[in-house]
Amino acid sequence: MSVAQAEAKELEVEQPSGLWSDAWRRLRRNPAAWAGAGLLAVFIVVAIAAPLIAPYGPQERVGDLASVPPGPSREYLFGLDEQGRDLLSRIIYGARLSLIVGVVSVGIGLSLGLVLGALAGYLGGRVDSIIMRLMDIMLSIPGFLLAIGLVTLLGRGLFQIMFAIGITTVPVFARLLRGSILAQREADYVLAARSVGTPGHRLLLVHILPNALAPVIVQATLAMATAIIDVAGLSFVGLGPNDPGLPEWGAILAQNAARLQNAAHMVFFAGFAIVFSVLAFNLLGDALRESIDPKMRT
Amino acid sequence: MALLEVRDLAVKFATRGKTVHAVNGISFDLEAGQTLGIVGESGCGKSVSSLAMLGILPRPAGRVTGGSVRFDGTDLLGLSDAKLRDIRGNDLAMVFQDPMTSLNPVLTVGRQLTESLRSHLGMSKREARDEAVSLLDRVGINDARSRLRSYPHQFSGGMRQRVMIAMAISCRPKVLIADEPTTALDVTIQAQILDLLRGLVAAEGMALILITHDLGVVAGVCERTNVMYAGRFVETAPTGKLFADPKHPYTVGLLKSVPRLDARRKQRLSPIAGAPRDLTSAPTGCAFAPRCTYATPESWDQLPLLREIAPDHHVACWNPVPEADLVTAGLRPAARGEPA
Numbered sequence: 001m002s003v004a005q006a007e008a009k010e011l012e013v014e015q016p017s018g019l020w021s022d023a024w025r026r027l028r029r030n031p032a033a034w035a036g037a038g039l040l041a042v043f044i045v046v047a048i049a050a051p052l053i054a055p056y057g058p059q060e061r062v063g064d065l066a067s068v069p070p071g072p073s074r075e076y077l078f079g080l081d082e083q084g085r086d087l088l089s090r091i092i093y094g095a096r097l098s099l100i101v102g103v104v105s106v107g108i109g110l111s112l113g114l115v116l117g118a119l120a121g122y123l124g125g126r127v128d129s130i131i132m133r134l135m136d137i138m139l140s141i142p143g144f145l146l147a148i149g150l151v152t153l154l155g156r157g158l159f160q161i162m163f164a165i166g167i168t169t170v171p172v173f174a175r176l177l178r179g180s181i182l183a184q185r186e187a188d189y190v191l192a193a194r195s196v197g198t199p200g201h202r203l204l205l206v207h208i209l210p211n212a213l214a215p216v217i218v219q220a221t222l223a224m225a226t227a228i229i230d231v232a233g234l235s236f237v238g239l240g241p242n243d244p245g246l247p248e249w250g251a252i253l254a255q256n257a258a259r260l261q262n263a264a265h266m267v268f269f270a271g272f273a274i275v276f277s278v279l280a281f282n283l284l285g286d287a288l289r290e291s292i293d294p295k296m297r298t
Numbered sequence: 299m300a301l302l303e304v305r306d307l308a309v310k311f312a313t314r315g316k317t318v319h320a321v322n323g324i325s326f327d328l329e330a331g332q333t334l335g336i337v338g339e340s341g342c343g344k345s346v347s348s349l350a351m352l353g354i355l356p357r358p359a360g361r362v363t364g365g366s367v368r369f370d371g372t373d374l375l376g377l378s379d380a381k382l383r384d385i386r387g388n389d390l391a392m393v394f395q396d397p398m399t400s401l402n403p404v405l406t407v408g409r410q411l412t413e414s415l416r417s418h419l420g421m422s423k424r425e426a427r428d429e430a431v432s433l434l435d436r437v438g439i440n441d442a443r444s445r446l447r448s449y450p451h452q453f454s455g456g457m458r459q460r461v462m463i464a465m466a467i468s469c470r471p472k473v474l475i476a477d478e479p480t481t482a483l484d485v486t487i488q489a490q491i492l493d494l495l496r497g498l499v500a501a502e503g504m505a506l507i508l509i510t511h512d513l514g515v516v517a518g519v520c521e522r523t524n525v526m527y528a529g530r531f532v533e534t535a536p537t538g539k540l541f542a543d544p545k546h547p548y549t550v551g552l553l554k555s556v557p558r559l560d561a562r563r564k565q566r567l568s569p570i571a572g573a574p575r576d577l578t579s580a581p582t583g584c585a586f587a588p589r590c591t592y593a594t595p596e597s598w599d600q601l602p603l604l605r606e607i608a609p610d611h612h613v614a615c616w617n618p619v620p621e622a623d624l625v626t627a628g629l630r631p632a633a634r635g636e637p638a
């Protein structure tokens with residue numbers, strides 16, 4: 001092979017190798033990423049198009065009140081619940097709630113965590129110690145217990161619940177970003193930027209943060225799965241949204257758990273929905289982590 | 299008054315209860331357009347002193363503990379952060395050792411080049427972009443306009459160092475500090491980068507401080523050379539004089555350890571014995587004494603200060619290397635006047 005050819009080949013291989021384009025390339029090659037993204041896409045479509053897909057309304061009573069409601073049939077694919085509501089429709093509408101809960105609560109946790117982590121990592125010293133000890137205290141309380149406490153304190157509105165779940169994720173994001181910023185802060189390119197007189201806030205926002213964000217993004221994806229489980233868990237222990245008619249998956253599970261022996265379908269399908277939505281986020285998050293991790297680079 | 303006057307600059311690092319005396323009082327003057335080489339082995343305080351001059355020592359560990367750095371008459375060490383930022387990049391700029399890690403991987407080259415143009419010179423986006431193109435042209439990067447949109451990883455090491463140089467000279471600084479600018483590059487690229495620096499210094503009238511451990515590099519570029527050991531200058535002289543007539547045992551040791559083309563075949567390299575001084579204790583006596591064959595009891599007890607032993611030639615040593623030893627070391631032809 002001539003030198004020119006070798007060079008051309010090298011160029012070809014090296015062309016698309018920025019941090020993100022590289023990660024994107026590896027992500028596309030990962031079957032787990034496809035599975036996760038596909039599953040997630042299904043949930044998103046279902047959530048958006050709920051009124052079009054669902055055969056009935058989420059609160060609509062299509063059957064009679066029954067202590068042993070009818071199971072799946074051609075007419076009601078997932079069966080009915082005790083109040084005669086179509087479970088398929090309720091679960092379809094529930095997808096909206098779950099996704100909103102996942103996105104909003106992680107959004108809350110992420111934004112607070114980013115601010116705290118960035119301040120701690122960049123400013124260092126006393127600010128760092130105070131913020132991080134605070135985060136340690138929060139981490140020392142089991143997340144779900146903290147969420148229960150906050151919901152009890154704040155009330156059972158949907159937003160309060162999302163806020164409570166968001167708060168439990170703050171220390172994780174803050175710690176992660178802090179560590180990542182510490183690693184980047186002493187990097188040569190930061191020194192080089194300082195040497196041409198770049199002011200501090202630009203150093204942090206333009207130079208350090210974009211380079212430190214990758215692990216946080218991965219964690220955010222995984223945190224959405226946890227948020228969905230947490231809200232279902234809160235509902236299950238009776239701290240779900242205070243409107244019992246809301247088709248929240250965890251609430252459906254909780255309301256019908258007592259009937260597991262003679263009407264398992266009421267529990268089964270809601271549980272299934274939870275499992276698959278969590279699985280979607282987890283698959284995607286894991287694939288994302290693998291694709292961004294520099295150790296996995298070839 | 300010189301453009302840059304450094305007097306008794308001292309830097310200490312505090313790490314885990316230990317104090318590292320990284321720089322122990324260095325002084326020098328730099329005139330406009332002058333090129334000064336600072337030579338020494340790893341850890342002797344070369345880079346730290348340049349970071350201290352720019353006020354970008356790693357905080358909170360590193361601290362300037364004494365001395366002054368006057369640029370155009372103003373003491374940089376007393377300036378506020380904002381004022382100093384204004385001077386950095388504008389009047390004083392720096393090129394770093396490793397071009398592979400000194401550019402931000404997530405920003406385009408154009409973005410990084412225009413950053414200081416816009417903040418220091420207040421250029422508009424368009425003006426800054428045009429200026430960036432001409433800068434890349436000047437440092438010898440072809441097809442500059444389209445290259446602005448490239449990311450650092452799409453450049454080779456030599457090209458990245460050219461970009462770093464373009465960034466450093468973007469605001470036409472009066473002093474450029476180049477900290478081992480060629481160490482991470484292979485030899486042919488080294489020569490190109492040195493040529494580039496030399497050309498820029500001549501064309502722009504910039505003063506250049508070239509920090510390196512490579513005597514060959516200073517020989518080719520610098521008018522004056524200061525040899526540094528354990529945070530002090532041990533010998534300063536015009537480069538030609540330093541090479542022809544080295545006086546400090548450390549300088550002689552450095553010159554002897556350079557591989558020579560005219561050496562006999564089986565001749566081994568002669569390294570300097572021992573290891574660099576541990577800088578965690580305050581120095582008493584000559585820091586080089588433990589490794590020095592010329593050391594006397596005086597060397598161990600009393601710190602030698604720089605003194606002028608020949609016009610414009612300063613040495614900090616109690617027992618400068620005698621002429622005869624330079625001959626036996628092969629640094630001097632045996633008899634003067636005869637062709638070597």
